[in-house]
Amino acid sequence: MAHKTEVVAMLLAGGQGSRLGVLTKNIAKPAVPYGGNYRIIDFPLSNCVNSGIYTVGVLTQYQPLELNDYLGNGQPWDLDRQNGGIHVLSPYEAIGGAEWYKGTANAIYQNINFIEKYDPEYVVILSGDHIYKMNYAKMVDFHKKNNADCTIAVLEVPWEEASRFGILATNDNDEIYEFAEKPKEPKSNKASMGVYVFSWDKLKKYLIQDENTEGSANDFGKNIIPQMLESGERMFAFPFKGYWKDVGTIDSLWEANLDIINPNVDLDLSDKSWRIYSRTTMSPPHYIGKNAVVENSSISEGCEIEGNVDYSVISSNVVIEDGADVKYSVIMPGAVIKKGAKVYYSIIAEDAVIEEDAKIGEIPELLENPENWGIPVIGANAVITKGKYIEPGVMVKSGEEV
Amino acid sequence: MAHKTEVVAMLLAGGQGSRLGVLTKNIAKPAVPYGGNYRIIDFPLSNCVNSGIYTVGVLTQYQPLELNDYLGNGQPWDLDRQNGGIHVLSPYEAIGGAEWYKGTANAIYQNINFIEKYDPEYVVILSGDHIYKMNYAKMVDFHKKNNADCTIAVLEVPWEEASRFGILATNDNDEIYEFAEKPKEPKSNKASMGVYVFSWDKLKKYLIQDENTEGSANDFGKNIIPQMLESGERMFAFPFKGYWKDVGTIDSLWEANLDIINPNVDLDLSDKSWRIYSRTTMSPPHYIGKNAVVENSSISEGCEIEGNVDYSVISSNVVIEDGADVKYSVIMPGAVIKKGAKVYYSIIAEDAVIEEDAKIGEIPELLENPENWGIPVIGANAVITKGKYIEPGVMVKSGEEV
């Protein structure tokens, strides 16, 4: 069952993602729909498989049902394996009581036994809230070549934004000599992407040490990385180029969605050599009706479009009726936009229903007070009644009828 | 993914099984090896699959790693499915905090959402500590025919033992009118086997009601069943005939193991129409050496037998060296019995090593004081050093060297 495996990936999917508000009321953040056909977790999972990493532990303790259900036996990602494959790891009770995951490092610590079964050389630590395509195998090669103990993927960010990130200062050969979390005066513009490769024996040592340190937050960024740096371990920064977006906020999630239809953005989802896998809904093709006007948009299978769609991402099985108008919006699977309804600069979550002539959001230029602008979010299964207006920035809870 | 499914099975695998002592130190009871090729959980799982029930939730919060690893993607039981299949359900954190499973009923209560995904008519509740072959489909048919709300499988036990069981009093048409847990004066000898069929809408109602009842133990036997009886629901006893054994104690586990080689016991594991599936170890055939004497025993693949084996169950990949003597014992996978060692009336757990000339247990007739008799248990990975004698009834902890 558990053959020796060179690389094991551990995906931290546990965060409640409270900044995503109503979208994560009932589902874990990595299970939030993205880009019409995907959920956020499809990206790190597909990256793993495309990188030849077939053993993935998904760490979660918050609302795992939908995530479990989505991941199922792993078949859509080719992770239904006899050896390795995908394993959802929730906290469990050991003799002497049980503990929830305290921090990111503690989550891995609690699953040391899982990792040890595969006797890996390297462990890749990933998080479940970024959209990017990355070959982890190249990063592992870089790690090996440098004979490193820890390698952190970094992205060059604009200097003026650097103080919002974890910033790594490196010397000429990419070796890290300083790590600063959100520094006021950043020494470099190399931001940590939260993607780590560790030599397992080293990581294990620091995890155990950290667990026994009174008062530690048991967090990779706050504890493990600084401690390893302090102890003089070989730590390198792996430079990444390409599209990378944190989707931890409503605004960034909305923006990242519209990026898939933005020809100026470097995110190619049609690349056959690096497919992004997802669980599909077995729907028929989408239908575009006789009076529909669809432009600059993405539409997924199972939709029935009779209205107008402009610069929007329409996920699978969405219905947009005659005369409805959708602009600059993200419509998640199964939502229904009825006749004459208007949806502008909004996120409509799964299976929400916008009744006839309701209006969600506004075009920014038409707002009287542009200060009040914001993306309205309609939670899953919510119903916006006929003619109702939901103002920009408002969140409607899942299942609510407004 | 989750198509409508008529019957969903929920397997209560959570018990720590403390009566099994060192055997369950590191593994959940259902994962304890049994009968050479199996683990306890193979029986309810194979029963499910052979009964046409392909959606099984396994509820566990205690040491799930080995169990998870054993179950894997469910392939050995033909439960690697796109729809349904096997799902290990550990407690999780919801908004407002997390809770461990309080009792058997609470464990199901916490997984109502899981069950509802399949929109079942009937839910079968099973436990993970019995060895038996049973067609649950026939029990569901019986339940349907009686238009029952709850059906409990019962076994007729000898009257003198009835007070050790949960006893059901029934009228002529098998309808239950009384349930008594370990009654001093049993009204019948029909003992509950801990196998229930519920109509899901009814069970759901009682689970919610019970959860809101202050002071309830949230247990099927103590709360749900009595409450349903009291409320006058239609409850029937489904008569079962055949081999059924609780393996919750060391003695009963030992006995149940030796039952597979006892020609007088009605437990046919070679029946091709009701196979018991298990995850195998991909071993070569077993080898019986030139000087070995093997009688009245079962031997699994991967073993190398050079010594004497009498009336014992030898699991896969066990080594029994020249001159070693094994009688009336259960040797679990991977154990090694070295030259000249003697193992009598014992359970030797996985990968334990009995060094040369050590002696475990004794033949009861040879004991000076038969009162002191008991099955000695050598825990997993324990090492019994050369020449050491382990007395009857002694337990050696996992990993210990004695």
Add this chain to the structure above:
Amino acid sequence: MNGKRVLGIIFANIHEEALDSLTAMRTMGSVPFCSRFRLIDFPLSNMVDSGITKIGVVTNANFQSLMDHVGTGKPWDLSRKNDGLYLLPPFSIGSATMWGNRIDAIYGNMNFLRQSNQTYVLMSDCNHILSTDYGKLFDAHEESGADITILGVKGKMPKNIGSVLTFDTVDENGRITEMSLDKKTDEDVFYSCNIMIMKKYLLETLVTTAHSKNEISYQRNIIMSNIKNLKIHAYDATDSFVGTIDSIQSYYDTSMSLLEKENRNKLFKTPISTKERDDMPTIYGPDSSLKNSLVADGCIIEGAVENCIIFKGVKIGKGAVVKNSILMQDTTVNENSKVNCVIADKNVNIKDGVELSGTKTFPVCLTKNTRV
């Protein structure tokens, strides 16, 4: 009746000759249909939905694309340790050669039948696209006590296929008392979709007998000649969507009929599973214009499309106008070309500015990989 008691048999090759170039390098079962499916998806999904767990797919030559498509059977949850999906090509056992006819094919797979522990067998071809609840067919078969129950629909007699049975007289119990083969008529008839259920041992007996007598017509020698001896019942599935593919023309018409919402609702009432290929959503460019069309994932549409069935990965360039056409996987229509009433097979490339036009009663067919 529980579907677990029924063995499914799908004939993947029957009537290929009717589809001409579409089946030149593939079986009937692997002909692409409705933007993202293949014909075999329909009988497979219907069978699995009704609880059937073991399905044999009988195929003759050219089964590579079929093998690629059904693969391990996972999309239909037929990748199983016990039962599941079995491809039954010729030459797989010593006695089996190419199948000459249906009796041959069944006889050649007699071992497969015998080794299956199901009581009943349900047989289907791939050229009737329908979505129906076989569970009801099983129940009807069991309740009526029929020996054989054949699913049929009422409508115009299919053309271009040999051996179509019509149920000319059906008594009040549903028993067929008169039938014809290849009736010449323009009136509505009650005709067989060649989907039938019977006990497995009955099929074994009938086929073994017919084979020993060197009989070659399943319809004539097994069904028609037993009309008196056996209770052969009709099951009316006219309320389901039924599309019979008996020619390029009917392939075209059946495809186009799915632009009607009512037809789609019937056909996709229960999900039809197929092999997925993980395309991104379809992207519509700034000047695209789509009307009354079905489109799968993975397309990039920058031109104008009307009344079309568009498969995965199709690209339509700026200024191109495509009407009344079926474009299969990965076909590209380059800028400013005009396409009307065309069926383009997989990976066709229509160059810049090319104009291609058939008519609705004579669609132009472009074979796989054509460069025009």
Add this chain to the structure above:
Amino acid sequence: MNGKRVLGIIFANIHEEALDSLTAMRTMGSVPFCSRFRLIDFPLSNMVDSGITKIGVVTNANFQSLMDHVGTGKPWDLSRKNDGLYLLPPFSIGSATMWGNRIDAIYGNMNFLRQSNQTYVLMSDCNHILSTDYGKLFDAHEESGADITILGVKGKMPKNIGSVLTFDTVDENGRITEMSLDKKTDEDVFYSCNIMIMKKYLLETLVTTAHSKNEISYQRNIIMSNIKNLKIHAYDATDSFVGTIDSIQSYYDTSMSLLEKENRNKLFKTPISTKERDDMPTIYGPDSSLKNSLVADGCIIEGAVENCIIFKGVKIGKGAVVKNSILMQDTTVNENSKVNCVIADKNVNIKDGVELSGTKTFPVCLTKNTRV
């Protein structure tokens, strides 16, 4: 070199004629071996262990038992969405007929080769039972810069097989500078196991050229004739267990050699996967006596057994004595019969009191389902 970069090709039918009745109704690859395996398990497991993720199994006729055995590929973790196990029978595409020879077979599957995105191809037959770390072969191939690397072992020349290459001179770098085909000698030779690795494009080129010239001998026309043009290296696997099955006799001898612990330790150093059938453990009765034998699960042994290879589900009755024999799946030896030096295929039944005896150099063969 990472195994993901290597495409595996297994020829399941090669040399079947050597095994007589054992391959009458099955491919060489599906011949049962060592109590619980089939010959194809060894190349499959070796390939998967070395990281190979895509394997094509080329087969001619009689592939039903092979198809049943390899099934969806799950036991080898080859049931995958991308890559995995591909059965390559004849008649699956328009141009493919029965394969006449190895060049034919490779040429007929050229599309499979072309559509695979691996850089290298590793080819193996099924008649060399060996357990070796192909990873080391890949590394040797990469480091030496060879065009082709062929795995060979040193030992007696195999008999009864056509087209055995010997490496007569190998230079200090491992390059073969002289080789012979079907050398007649009783001395130890360094002979090819027909397991070889090369770049995929090289195989495509060599086979396309040979096919266009109507050449039919892979060994002669592709390997030997290129000894000067290409750097063909030898990889010595003599330290692995190697059993060459070239006749019933060598099948018998190779099987029996696994009664030696040292040979088992070599062959099963890494786990060999096979299709499981979920038997119970083997039960030994009160008067059974077993000596120096290999036994799979699911047997019931009540008699005496010595120097035997016993497959799954074998039953040996009271008083029966079985020596020096190979009993395949579900064979029954009834009470008081005496069996010596016999190879019984699957499901043979030896009746009460029957005596059957061959010699170690002339084992008696009983075909599948024989009742004696």
